[in-house]
Amino acid sequence: MRTFLATFFVAISGVLILWLSTDGGRAFTAEEARRLEIRENPRPVPDWQLQNQDAETFTFQDWHGYFIVVDFIYTSCPDVCLILSGNLKNLQKDFAAEENSDKLRFLSITFDPEKDTPQRLKEHLSHFSADFKNWVAARPTSSSQKKAILDFFKVIVIPDEYGGYTHSAGYHIISPDGKLVAIFGMEQMDELRAYLNQALEGQDNASEN
Amino acid sequence: MRLKIKPEKLLLAALIILALPPIQHFLEQSMVTHMLVQLPALTVIGWMLGRALPENWSNKIAPWNRWGITGMTFVVIIMAYWMLPRALDAAVSEWHIELAKFISVPAMGIALGISWPQLNPIAQGVLKLEFWATFMRLGWLYLDLPDRLCANYLLSDQRIMGQLLLLIGSAWAIAWMLRVMFGIRIINT
Numbered sequence: 038m039r040t041f042l043a044t045f046f047v048a049i050s051g052v053l054i055l056w057l058s059t060d061g062g063r064a065f066t067a068e069e070a071r072r073l074e075i076r077e078n079p080r081p082v083p084d085w086q087l088q089n090q091d092a093e094t095f096t097f098q099d100w101h102g103y104f105i106v107v108d109f110i111y112t113s114c115p116d117v118c119l120i121l122s123g124n125l126k127n128l129q130k131d132f133a134a135e136e137n138s139d140k141l142r143f144l145s146i147t148f149d150p151e152k153d154t155p156q157r158l159k160e161h162l163s164h165f166s167a168d169f170k171n172w173v174a175a176r177p178t179s180s181s182q183k184k185a186i187l188d189f190f191k192v193i194v195i196p197d198e199y200g201g202y203t204h205s206a207g208y209h210i211i212s213p214d215g216k217l218v219a220i221f222g223m224e225q226m227d228e229l230r231a232y233l234n235q236a237l238e239g240q241d242n243a244s245e246n
Numbered sequence: 247m248r249l250k251i252k253p254e255k256l257l258l259a260a261l262i263i264l265a266l267p268p269i270q271h272f273l274e275q276s277m278v279t280h281m282l283v284q285l286p287a288l289t290v291i292g293w294m295l296g297r298a299l300p301e302n303w304s305n306k307i308a309p310w311n312r313w314g315i316t317g318m319t320f321v322v323i324i325m326a327y328w329m330l331p332r333a334l335d336a337a338v339s340e341w342h343i344e345l346a347k348f349i350s351v352p353a354m355g356i357a358l359g360i361s362w363p364q365l366n367p368i369a370q371g372v373l374k375l376e377f378w379a380t381f382m383r384l385g386w387l388y389l390d391l392p393d394r395l396c397a398n399y400l401l402s403d404q405r406i407m408g409q410l411l412l413l414i415g416s417a418w419a420i421a422w423m424l425r426v427m428f429g430i431r432i433i434n435t
Contacts, residue, residue, distance in 0.1 A: 039309050039310050039312075040309070040310060040311060040312040040313070040315055040316055043310040043311065043316040044315050044316045044319050047316055047319045047320050047323065048319050048323070051319070051320070051322075051323030051324075051326075052323075054323070054327065055323065055326060055327060055330075058327065058330065058332075058333065059330060059332075064332065065330055065331060065332060066331040066332050066335070066395055066396070066397070067331065067332045067335035067336070067396070067397045067398075068397055069332070070332050193335075193339070193397040193398055195398060195399070195400065197400055197402075198400070198402065203394070203400050203401070205397055
């Protein structure tokens with residue numbers, strides 16, 4: 038009887054722990070967990086300073102009122118960042134014709150600020166024939182800010198075996214009121230498009246009222 | 247002349263060595279050493295501690311753990327938890343999860359050491375087979391997945407891990423087969 042009780046207790050608490058630590062069976066990896074967490078609890082983005090490709094500094098506060106799509110890159114990246122930025126280019130092209138596209142901005146933040154000078158960031162953008170008007174590439178202005186930014190977005194960067202980096206890849210959406218509201222993976226481009234369409238439409242209604 | 251050191255002390259020393267930041271960092275740098283060296287080492291330390299437990303302790307636990315059932319339930323749950331990719335990631339980046347690992351995995355080893363010998367042979371067989379199948383399933387999964395499961399580890403690491411799991415699983419299967427078919431005992435499990 039005592040064994041039965043003890044087993045019952047261990048089993049119930051164990052299943053509960055597993056349930057809670059996977060957010061109810063919805064997130065098994067850290068990547069899934071951070072996407073889910075942001076969806077359920079949007080967080081205000083702190084006001085960091087960044088330096089753009091023209092070597093001008095700006096803060097997130099300056100971009101209040103825009104939907105911002107943020108991705109993380111380093112310009113010497115041979116693979117993932119190219120796809121990330123390539124997708125962003127397509128997104129920029131697709132949304133250029135949309136009515137509210139002036140409410141949409143793209144921001145590529147480098148996590149390799151030592152190597153990625155404004156000059157190199159500019160080259161990176163030109164490489165994707167980006168429209169500089171609403172796509173900015175930027176670097177953190179200090180290493181402590183870099184760490185704070187990566188920690189906030191829960192982007193994990195690890196050195197790879199070729200002297201480059203492997204990193205969490207995705208598109209982070211910041212709402213006009215300055216909150217991180219959603220994260221999409223590279224495989225979720227359709228969902229990202231649908232989300233942005235809806236968000237920009239909502240923006241339309243908001244301005245009419 | 248033999249040095250007389252109590253085995254428990256030696257095991258605790260081993261646990262502390264594994265917890266030393268440089269060793270810990272070194273073993274957690276790669277998925278392979280994290281999963282195939284650190285976690286098994288912590289389990290083995292626990293297992294040996296469990297076997298070295300004083301008699302009166304085991305007598306007190308026994309009525310709560312008949313046939314080792316409670317202990318094995320605990321073992322299965324802790325193993326399942328540390329198989330979650332996000333648990334492994336969290337252990338690398340958050341100290342309190344790391345602490346939980348250094349407590350729960352040796353505790354699981356202790357439970358295993360106490361409970362396994364008492365477990366019904368059929369239940370032993372089922373669990374052993376399931377454990378082996380997990381090696382094969384995860385090995386296949388790691389080789390096949392295009393994406394990384396752990397944010398802290400490289401895809402190439404995940405591939406090597408997959409190959410090793412399949413290799414170990416296969417070696418294990420061959421050892422079992424030799425024993426079942428020809429009665430050759432290579433390993434003791």
